[in-house]
Amino acid sequence: MIIEDTLPVLLSRLDFAWITSLHILWTPVTIGMSWLLFFLEIAWLKTGNEHWYRLQRFFEKLFIVNFGAGVATGVTMEMAFGILYGPFSQAVGPFFGNILGFETITAFMYEAGFIGLMIFGWGKIGKGMHAFSTFNVALSSSLSAMWILVANGWMQSPTGVVLKDGLFQVTNWWQAIFNPNFNIGFPHMWVATVELALFFFAAVSAWFILKNRQANLFTKLLKPTLLALIIITPLQIFIGDELGREVAHDQPTSLAAMEGHFHTYLPDGKPNTSWNLIAIPDVSAGKNLFSIQIPHVLSLLETHTWDGVVTGMDHFAPNDRPNVWVPFYAFRVMVTIGFFLFFMALWGNWLRLRGKLTAEHLRKNPLFLRLMVFSGFLPYLAVWTGWWTREIGRQPWVVYNLMRTWQGVSHMSVTAESFWLIGYIIFELMVWGGAWYFFTRVIQKGPDMTSPVIGASDHDAHPSGGGIAKPTFAKPTMNKLN
């Protein structure tokens, strides 16, 4: 406990927490929205309806503002393991390093190899090739999320390795890659990116309908978005519950922290089945100073039985216990948001069923639209609080039960760590502020409804707008290059 709380260790954690938290602001949009852009493009190619094209090009602008920030902060992430957690990187290298290597080769580069074509290739490559590029960006960014969750999931539930000569050497690749936490953690994260992107669409659409600008166009987008959300939002709650049970099984200290669950058994010897709605935890005393409890709920949630035993904090040595405040409240914020977003999806589809999902009706009673604009921000907060729960819940371990965080920290002075932190606070806030400012600018400008549709004048284009058009771009010859 004393070593864990020394200033260099805490600062190194803060250094990493800051760059990670500011990185996760960008990547979910890239991952989730690239699929939505692909669907919009396909809708345009299949139906020939220009509206889908206009929407695709509009959201693509927001996508690319977001993209640069995501890549730049992602390069930082890749190097930060070695910089801030050198001994950790060395020890986990045989598995974790390999996985990060897989990620750069099969995902990071794959995405970079098609993003230029997707954004700047309009009119320079055929429509089919363009749609293919968008698809590749979507697939590669999802692959990237998968590898990162393999690596992080393994830190939560490190299977398939033995510790030998100071290194975690892999004995079973299958078990290490498909570690128990990854199997549910990755779906949870991937669905989160799709949910976030869908709410991004819905919030921007709601804003335009509120402002009565291109209101019909954005109502047209709102309908399929809400339909997707009625599937995605409850699915995410279901997967989240599964992940909670997985954590209860493989990472009991983390679950105990998330739920403020200090006592495995009640004083009378019966299992403590109570779930804390809210609490004032006191880790050093090993109990809650105050809590509102609901009996049996915790057992129902984690074991799906009425009286199942859920391991509490008292089962573990004091120096193996994580902080409780952050996981407990961050988890509650995330869950609340999850249910609120489900409610928004229900409300929207209910309006649609009653035929009230039209621009006129929505504006007459603007509460739904206003809450939908607000809901655009909530998934970001849910992603943050979810990751804080996950990462702080794993403490004091960096590799759960095998390597303590302080054992993985690099050789750094407090001055160097502070310099890093202050510098990254300045730079990441600049990125954040800049991206926010340009998001609002692009949104205020609205979709471009007048420029000619790319490839529309091509004589060999399919009459419905679909098919592969020849690029209008004049091909230079090699002679001219030389």
Added chain:
Amino acid sequence: MHEIFRIHSTLSTFWWILLGVFFVIYIVLDGADLGAGVFSLLLNNENDRAAVMSSMAGTWDANETWLVVAGGVIFGAFPLVYGSTFNYLMIPLMFALWGIISRAVAFEFHVHAQSSRKFWGFMFGLGSLVAALFAGIALGATLLGFQMNTGNAQGIQVANDPFVNTVPHFSGNALSFLSAFSIWTGIGALIAGGLAGTLYLCARFEQDDPIYLKAHKSATLFSFLALAAVVITLIWSYAIMPDAAQWTGSGWFGWLILLIAILISAYKMMSNHAAHRDFAALLWCGAIVLFMWGGMWATNFPYIIPQTWTISQGGNPANDLAILTLFMTGFVPVMITYNVYQIWVFRKRITHLAGYESH
């Protein structure tokens, strides 16, 4: 046991060569982009700067990502090197990353900016300069090696710690990277970047365009500067680096051939440049990078970090290297193919007017 060691050293050497290839690709491609960014600071018209940015709009991200691939390969194949060298290079990498961040967001923001257009244009140039300078410093510092120690990196002693006394960690301080040589290699990287960047701009702009004319003149100047920088770096390296003694050892003939190949490439680059065969000049510049990096890699053998980590000491256990080799090698030609396609799509020469459009 003996066989296993042989497999281990074969696989780690294979990844060491591949790593060298990735670095060469990165330096050739992103060196040009960064150099063009540095050059853009010399342009006083914001639209001209925008034209420079739009010349690489579709390719800069992929070019930069070769660095990430190189980093991923170091982590994947040589994690012991990764965990200690990056710790050693904390300060220069931090500045280089800030440069990369500034430059990346400037690309996306500049198009949409009105009142802040000048600021983002400047951040693009400054970010390129800082990234190139500190990448060069990091390279020079790496060539000099660093101190390592076993024991806990934070200096905390605990009984029965399974991680200490086996793997050596970096044990210097945050400023260990700083030396006259590493500062010089930083300046050298700026000069080399300036040359590659201006040659690249010559190949990307119409030959009667004002930006072309300016870049063409600068490239000539940079090529003389670069030649001088190469000579200084070689002499300096020979004087201070133990491994460089082999240049005049029994294998001097091979090194002489390499030097001649570099000089011929430099001559071809300059003559093609003078004759306005811009693409050929750019390719010869790439050949110089290939020969010089290859020479450096060969000089360091069997070290991956001179006097610090040998290739096989720094490599992963044989089993992990085998997995990396089996699953990732096939992707290398695939990566190169789609990158070539993307660059091919954006090969057309542009004019300074590109700065007026939203790219």
